[in-house]
Amino acid sequence: MLDSMQTSNAKSYAVQTATSPLAPFGIKRREPGSKDVEIDILFCGVCHSDLHTGRNEWHNTIYPFVPGHEIVGRVTRVGGSVTKFKSGDHVAVGVMVDTCRTCPNCQAGQEQYCLSIPVSTYNSEDKILGGTTFGGYSSSIVVDEDFVFRVPAGLDLAATAPLLCAGITTYSPSGTGRLDQTTK
Ligand SMILES: [Zn+2]
Numbered sequence: 001m002l003d004s005m006q007t008s009n010a011k012s013y014a015v016q017t018a019t020s021p022l023a024p025f026g027i028k029r030r031e032p033g034s035k036d037v038e039i040d041i042l043f044c045g046v047c048h049s050d051l052h053t054g055r056n057e058w059h060n061t062i063y064p065f066v067p068g069h070e071i072v073g074r075v076t077r078v079g080g081s082v083t084k085f086k087s088g089d090h091v092a093v094g095v096m097v098d099t100c101r102t103c104p105n106c107q108a109g110q111e112q113y114c115l116s117i118p119v120s121t122y123n124s125e126d127k128i129l130g131g132t133t134f135g136g137y138s139s140s141i142v143v144d145e146d147f148v149f150r151v152p153a154g155l156d157l158a159a160t161a162p163l164l165c166a167g168i169t170t171y172s173p174s175g176t177g178r179l180d181q182t183t184k
Protein backbone atom coordinates (compact mmCIF):
# COMPACT_ATOMS: atom_id res chain seq x y z
CA MET A 1 0.00 0.00 0.00
CA LEU A 2 1.20 3.52 -0.71
CA ASP A 3 2.20 5.22 2.52
CA SER A 4 0.32 8.38 1.62
CA MET A 5 -2.85 6.59 0.55
CA GLN A 6 -5.85 7.52 2.64
CA THR A 7 -8.27 4.68 3.28
CA SER A 8 -11.53 3.96 5.00
CA ASN A 9 -12.72 0.77 6.63
CA ALA A 10 -15.37 -1.41 5.03
CA LYS A 11 -17.09 -4.62 5.99
CA SER A 12 -17.07 -7.64 3.72
CA TYR A 13 -17.65 -11.35 3.47
CA ALA A 14 -14.47 -13.13 2.45
CA VAL A 15 -13.20 -16.65 2.02
CA GLN A 16 -9.77 -17.28 3.48
CA THR A 17 -9.02 -20.63 1.82
CA ALA A 18 -10.50 -22.78 -0.95
CA THR A 19 -12.43 -24.81 1.60
CA SER A 20 -13.49 -22.22 4.17
CA PRO A 21 -16.95 -20.60 4.20
CA LEU A 22 -17.67 -16.93 3.65
CA ALA A 23 -17.15 -15.04 6.89
CA PRO A 24 -17.05 -11.39 8.01
CA PHE A 25 -13.76 -9.69 7.14
CA GLY A 26 -12.61 -6.08 7.48
CA ILE A 27 -11.15 -4.48 4.34
CA LYS A 28 -9.82 -1.07 3.29
CA ARG A 29 -11.20 1.08 0.51
CA ARG A 30 -9.25 4.02 -0.88
CA GLU A 31 -10.42 7.57 -0.31
CA PRO A 32 -12.02 8.81 -3.55
CA GLY A 33 -9.45 10.23 -5.96
CA SER A 34 -10.32 13.03 -8.36
CA LYS A 35 -12.18 10.74 -10.78
CA ASP A 36 -13.48 8.24 -8.23
CA VAL A 37 -17.00 7.47 -7.12
CA GLU A 38 -17.56 6.06 -3.62
CA ILE A 39 -20.56 3.74 -3.49
CA ASP A 40 -22.57 2.44 -0.56
CA ILE A 41 -23.41 -1.08 -1.77
CA LEU A 42 -27.11 -1.92 -1.47
CA PHE A 43 -27.30 -5.17 -3.48
CA CYS A 44 -24.88 -7.62 -5.07
CA GLY A 45 -25.77 -10.55 -7.29
CA VAL A 46 -24.30 -14.02 -6.88
CA CYS A 47 -22.43 -15.10 -10.02
CA HIS A 48 -21.12 -18.60 -10.74
CA SER A 49 -17.67 -17.00 -11.06
CA ASP A 50 -17.88 -16.03 -7.38
CA LEU A 51 -18.17 -19.70 -6.49
CA HIS A 52 -15.50 -20.98 -8.90
CA THR A 53 -13.07 -18.32 -7.72
CA GLY A 54 -13.87 -18.81 -4.05
CA ARG A 55 -13.13 -22.51 -4.38
CA ASN A 56 -10.01 -21.88 -6.51
CA GLU A 57 -11.46 -24.00 -9.29
CA TRP A 58 -9.72 -21.81 -11.86
CA HIS A 59 -6.41 -22.05 -9.96
CA ASN A 60 -5.82 -18.32 -9.79
CA THR A 61 -7.45 -17.22 -6.55
CA ILE A 62 -5.64 -14.87 -4.22
CA TYR A 63 -6.82 -15.17 -0.59
CA PRO A 64 -8.45 -13.58 1.27
CA PHE A 65 -11.02 -13.34 -1.52
CA VAL A 66 -14.09 -11.07 -1.49
CA PRO A 67 -16.53 -12.08 -4.27
CA GLY A 68 -19.18 -10.00 -6.02
CA HIS A 69 -19.25 -8.23 -9.38
CA GLU A 70 -22.94 -7.50 -9.83
CA ILE A 71 -22.99 -4.41 -7.65
CA VAL A 72 -25.78 -1.87 -7.19
CA GLY A 73 -25.59 0.98 -4.72
CA ARG A 74 -25.87 4.65 -3.92
CA VAL A 75 -23.17 7.25 -4.43
CA THR A 76 -21.89 8.67 -1.15
CA ARG A 77 -18.96 10.83 -2.33
CA VAL A 78 -17.34 11.80 -5.62
CA GLY A 79 -13.92 13.20 -6.50
CA GLY A 80 -13.48 16.76 -7.68
CA SER A 81 -13.21 15.89 -11.38
CA VAL A 82 -16.19 13.52 -11.52
CA THR A 83 -18.78 14.77 -14.01
CA LYS A 84 -21.23 11.90 -14.48
CA PHE A 85 -22.36 11.24 -10.92
CA LYS A 86 -23.24 13.00 -7.70
CA SER A 87 -24.00 11.94 -4.15
CA GLY A 88 -27.30 10.09 -3.92
CA ASP A 89 -27.32 8.67 -7.47
CA HIS A 90 -28.16 5.00 -7.92
CA VAL A 91 -25.29 3.34 -9.74
CA ALA A 92 -23.88 -0.07 -10.65
CA VAL A 93 -20.49 -1.73 -11.14
CA GLY A 94 -19.82 -4.90 -13.13
CA VAL A 95 -16.85 -7.21 -13.59
CA MET A 96 -14.13 -4.66 -14.29
CA VAL A 97 -12.95 -1.48 -12.60
CA ASP A 98 -10.17 -0.33 -14.96
CA THR A 99 -8.48 -1.02 -18.29
CA CYS A 100 -5.45 0.36 -20.13
CA ARG A 101 -7.64 3.04 -21.79
CA THR A 102 -5.20 3.30 -24.72
CA CYS A 103 -5.40 0.12 -26.82
CA PRO A 104 -7.59 0.08 -29.98
CA ASN A 105 -10.39 -1.78 -28.20
CA CYS A 106 -10.44 0.63 -25.25
CA GLN A 107 -10.38 3.56 -27.66
CA ALA A 108 -13.37 2.05 -29.45
CA GLY A 109 -15.36 1.83 -26.23
CA GLN A 110 -14.96 -1.95 -26.06
CA GLU A 111 -13.04 -1.99 -22.80
CA GLN A 112 -14.15 -5.54 -22.08
CA TYR A 113 -11.78 -6.59 -24.87
CA CYS A 114 -8.85 -4.53 -23.54
CA LEU A 115 -5.66 -6.01 -24.98
CA SER A 116 -3.92 -5.51 -21.62
CA ILE A 117 -6.66 -7.45 -19.80
CA PRO A 118 -9.08 -5.39 -17.67
CA VAL A 119 -8.60 -4.97 -13.92
CA SER A 120 -11.31 -7.22 -12.51
CA THR A 121 -13.58 -6.02 -9.74
CA TYR A 122 -12.18 -8.83 -7.61
CA ASN A 123 -9.10 -11.05 -7.55
CA SER A 124 -7.00 -8.64 -9.65
CA GLU A 125 -3.91 -6.69 -8.67
CA ASP A 126 -5.06 -3.42 -7.10
CA LYS A 127 -2.69 -1.00 -8.81
CA ILE A 128 -3.79 1.95 -6.68
CA LEU A 129 -4.11 0.57 -3.17
CA GLY A 130 -1.85 -2.44 -3.45
CA GLY A 131 -2.85 -6.03 -2.75
CA THR A 132 -5.84 -7.42 -4.62
CA THR A 133 -9.18 -5.97 -5.60
CA PHE A 134 -12.12 -6.88 -3.37
CA GLY A 135 -15.63 -7.32 -4.78
CA GLY A 136 -19.14 -6.40 -3.89
CA TYR A 137 -19.87 -8.72 -0.99
CA SER A 138 -18.96 -5.64 0.98
CA SER A 139 -20.38 -2.46 2.40
CA SER A 140 -18.73 -0.01 -0.01
CA ILE A 141 -16.48 0.29 -3.04
CA VAL A 142 -14.53 3.10 -4.75
CA VAL A 143 -14.41 3.00 -8.57
CA ASP A 144 -13.28 5.36 -11.35
CA GLU A 145 -16.38 6.97 -12.84
CA ASP A 146 -15.57 5.53 -16.27
CA PHE A 147 -16.42 2.08 -14.91
CA VAL A 148 -19.56 3.08 -13.03
CA PHE A 149 -22.99 2.77 -14.67
CA ARG A 150 -26.07 4.83 -13.99
CA VAL A 151 -29.14 2.85 -12.90
CA PRO A 152 -32.13 4.32 -14.74
CA ALA A 153 -34.92 5.64 -12.52
CA GLY A 154 -37.70 3.17 -11.89
CA LEU A 155 -35.62 0.00 -12.10
CA ASP A 156 -35.91 -2.37 -9.16
CA LEU A 157 -32.45 -2.12 -7.60
CA ALA A 158 -32.24 -5.73 -6.41
CA ALA A 159 -33.38 -7.04 -9.78
CA THR A 160 -30.84 -4.81 -11.53
CA ALA A 161 -27.81 -6.42 -9.90
CA PRO A 162 -27.70 -9.61 -12.03
CA LEU A 163 -27.69 -7.52 -15.20
CA LEU A 164 -24.15 -6.41 -14.40
CA CYS A 165 -22.59 -9.78 -15.28
CA ALA A 166 -25.01 -12.59 -15.99
CA GLY A 167 -27.42 -10.34 -17.88
CA ILE A 168 -24.96 -8.38 -19.97
CA THR A 169 -23.15 -11.57 -20.97
CA THR A 170 -26.02 -12.20 -23.35
CA TYR A 171 -24.85 -9.20 -25.33
CA SER A 172 -21.08 -8.99 -24.87
CA PRO A 173 -19.59 -12.09 -23.27
CA SER A 174 -16.18 -10.94 -22.12
CA GLY A 175 -17.37 -8.39 -19.62
CA THR A 176 -19.95 -5.87 -18.66
CA GLY A 177 -19.98 -4.23 -22.07
CA ARG A 178 -21.52 -0.83 -22.32
CA LEU A 179 -24.97 -0.50 -20.88
CA ASP A 180 -25.68 2.59 -22.93
CA GLN A 181 -25.25 0.60 -26.14
CA THR A 182 -26.67 -2.74 -25.19
CA THR A 183 -29.90 -1.57 -23.67
CA LYS A 184 -31.14 0.13 -26.84
ZN1 LIG B 1 -19.99 -12.91 -13.16
Ligand SMILES: [Zn+2]
Pocket residue numbers: 099100101102103104105106107113114115116
Ligand atom coordinates in the same frame (compact mmCIF):
# COMPACT_ATOMS: atom_id res chain seq x y z
ZN1 LIG C 1 -7.09 -1.45 -23.37
